[in-house]
Amino acid sequence: MERSEFIVVLGPSGSGKTTLLNLIGGIDSPTEGKIIVDGVDISGFEEEKLTRFRREKIGFIFQFLNLIPTLTARENVEFALELATRDGAKPGRDARELLAMVGLKERLDHFPYQLSGGEQQRVAIARALAKNPPLMLCDEPTGELDFRTGKTILKVMRELNRNEGKTFILVSHNAVIGKIAGRVLHLHDGKIVKEERNEVPLDPEEIEW
Amino acid sequence: MRVVPKLFLKNWRDIKALKAQFIALIFIVVLGTMSFIAAISAYQNLFSSYNHVYERLHFADFTAKVQMAPSQVVQKVRDLGEVEVAEGRLVMDTGLYISEKNQATTRLIGMPVDRHPRVNDVLIEKGRYFKPGERDVCLVEKHFAEYHEKKPGDYLQPIIKGKKRGLKIIGVAASPEYLIPSRSKEDIVPSACRFAVLFVPQNEIEELLGTSDSINEVCVLVKKGTDPRVAIEGTEEILEPHGLIETLKKENQPSNAALEMDLEGYREIGWMMPALILIIASLSLYIALSRLVQAQRGEIGLAKALSYSNRQVFLHYLIFSIIIATIGTTLGLILGQWTGGEITRAYAAELGIPLVKTRLYPGYMLEATFMSFFFCLIAAIVPARASAKMKPAIAMRTDPSLGIQKGSVSIPERILSKLLPLPFAVKIPFRNIFRTRRRSLYTALGIIFALVLTLATWSMFDAMDYMLKCQAEKIERWDMMAAFSQPLFRERIKEIGGWDGVRRVESALILPTKITNHGKSSETMLIAMKPEASFHGFRIMQKREAKEALEERGIILTPFIARKLELEVCDEVKVETPWGDKKFTLQATSEEFLGAPTFIHYKDGLKLVNSPTEVVNAIYLRVDPERAEKIRKDLFEIPGVSSVDIKKNIVADWKELMGLFYLFMGIILLFAFAMAFIVVFNTLTTNILEREREIATMRTLGENRRRLTFMITLENLLLGIMALPMGILLGFLTASGMMKSFQSEMFYMKAFIYPRSYIIVSGIILGIMLLSEIPAIRRVNRLDLARATKVLE
Structure with missing residues (x-):
């Protein structure tokens, strides 16, 4: 996997897509083999080291949004910013800018329950970006959203990949989504059974499901 | 199906x-x-x-005490229609020689030798009962026997008129009158060490007192279904001409009253x-x-x-x-x-x-x-x-928004955040408390209840300690006290004052009395003392000095008795003694913790007993501690002495007596602590179960375990701190209520909690809260992040 790539991992239920994502993201450990991210083998990391790795390198976007319900949109993003700055790092953007990037500058002080599903997922993206991680891991990010909202979210991700150079690995069971990726990996029974390259990935607006 | x-x-x-x-x-x-x-x-x-x-040993429904009456009066009492059975006996208090260094007060009680008494019988636990014609023998009450390891065959030496008289123990007996070995209702601190009850043949005690066919107590069992008051009135009428001192009803009998209070x-x-x-x-x-x-x-x-x-x-x-x-x-x-x-x-x-x-x-x-x-x-x-x-x-x-609870910014947080910027480690715990308000409220209620139970129990220790300190240091300002069954004159007091080790001697006249106001009455001890005497420290409730209150015809009562008799300061009250009655004016009320003594001027005391010369029957001494035992021994040798008490020993006995009470209080404290633990454990476990996904999300974002532990602890502590003021307030009110329910004429408990106790109790409860979060924190640390971030609550 190269920097700034947009990879979609496809496969049926139980094929190991999420497990692959969890292993790369350091929230699961392999029983055998190695996980090398950015040239470092993380498979032997202790919990503290893994925590730091996640904080610095990974931006997670979950299927179930996973916002902290007691914090507003801005605070959810600031929470991640606070984590990033704890080790002395200087994030490029503040919460307002990040939320503006995902089209939520009018909804800064709304709590998650006051936002729609799509808006919540955009907050989740802004939160993932707050730490300015090189690698974004997205687990079925459109799984719980309607078609239109799903497309908007995919568009945001694609733009971030193009404009910010973020590496994206997106897991989905929806084969159509593969069309927006530069590379598509097909998983079956825990193994990559097929790899496709899209020379001209489609714009999310162009796909239908 | x-x-x-x-x-x-x-x-x-x-x-x-x-x-x-x-x-x-x-x-x-x-x-x-x-x-x-x-x-x-x-x-x-x-x-x-x-x-x-009581039933097996025919415990008396009432006991009438007289100065001395012929034994024939007992038959007259038996003839009363309401009386089932009556027994007359002679009772005397005197000293008991145990060893050169140890003497006690003893009560000699006359018993028939040919049969067991029909009222206030004894249960022989060791040895045997009397045989007709036996002399110089006694049965010893079991508390004293057990404490001093006395058994049949041993000897005890009561001091009669200054001389020791050897009595052989033939048995150890339990008595319904001394289940708790209280000397009198004023003797709030019973002691198996300092007080011995010896049952002796009635003819022997007659001989000791130099009388024959006489009694000074009548013990009565009334017929079932009859009103004891009628029997009491009849008995008092019969005994009145012989110098009726008091009639002690079963409910006021010292041992029984103490037991009832405990129960x-x-x-x-x-x-x-x-x-x-x-x-x-x-x-x-x-x-x-x-x-x-x-x-x-x-x-x-x-x-x-x-x-x-x-x-x-x-x-x-x-x-x-x-x-x-x-x-x-x-x-x-x-x-x-x-x-x-x-x-x-x-x-x-x-x-x-x-x-x-x-x-x-x-x-x-x-x-x-x-x-x-x-x-x-x-x-x-x-x-x-x-x-x-x-x-x-x-x-x-499975719409995730269904699982999302509402968030809000509480008023305390708004105020606080205006004063200083709150980091997320503080903000999140704050929001979590107000997130599930009802649960937080119930948890706080649990903590409040645990605090109420803990503080109310703890206050018992404090109130007892405070009461004991006050009573021993501020009220009873003497080291040794001796009571006499016959008058003591000025010369003898002067002589005692000159003994080696005696620093000060003060005296008083103590009389059994009945105080009456508009048909309501209270039986108590009347202490006639000189206003300048310092052996008793008063805690006058009105703004005046005890010296002023002890003017002629003035009387000081405890607030409890004043309330009971519906008396206000300046009201007149009737004081009845076996020697005569007089009217006094209530000048002040004084708080007493143990007993309900009543105080009048010494001169009024002398008038009540119609004595033209200065006599007393109690002395209060300040002594050198190292000479105390010798002085006690010498006091016991004075003819007519009925008791000698060293205050230090009374305090020690009190502490020992409280041992069992403290044990029970300790058990209640454990219950309260267990309760606090379970309440917090249950809430925190519920909270953590419910928030698994967001905690896992935080960890996935890179939040470390330490900060998550801090947040859980802070949430827990904030909840505890919010519950503290209410818990402390309600705890104090419960303690006051409890103390009031323990109050009686003879025992005054004041709700008292040392400031340090509030801190200790709060600290313990908060400590328990911290302990109870350990399982929840372990759960957070062991969270399977991959699973938890996908769980839908």
């Missing part, structure tokens, strides 16, 4: 999945039921044990503790079941879609509380019965109750069962109804 067992299976699996919480909830129901059964059965057991002793404490604790604990159980169960219903809404929807009826779903969730109530109550009843039996045995052994009865109390067991089921079912009805009301389609939707 097949679906019901499946639901049962689900019940069982849910219980297994949440076993720690279920065990905690069962435990709290066990505590509630157990404390009820233990306290009530101990109360009932002790109550029936005493009554069994009353059990009864109160028996109701208060389980009520508090079961309310807590109810709230904790409500929190746990509400969460379970919320977490299982998908399963509820599915069950309904599969045609389970509302009733079946309702019952499914109700069953959890029925299981908890059934196991908790069963264990509670068994453990309560066992604990009640053990408390009875420990108490009876400590006090030396000779006959102990323990049994099952089905009525109370039923009450306990009803109570615990009531509280458990009440707690389950709301969540169970919520489960039954769910619409299947909505319940089964």
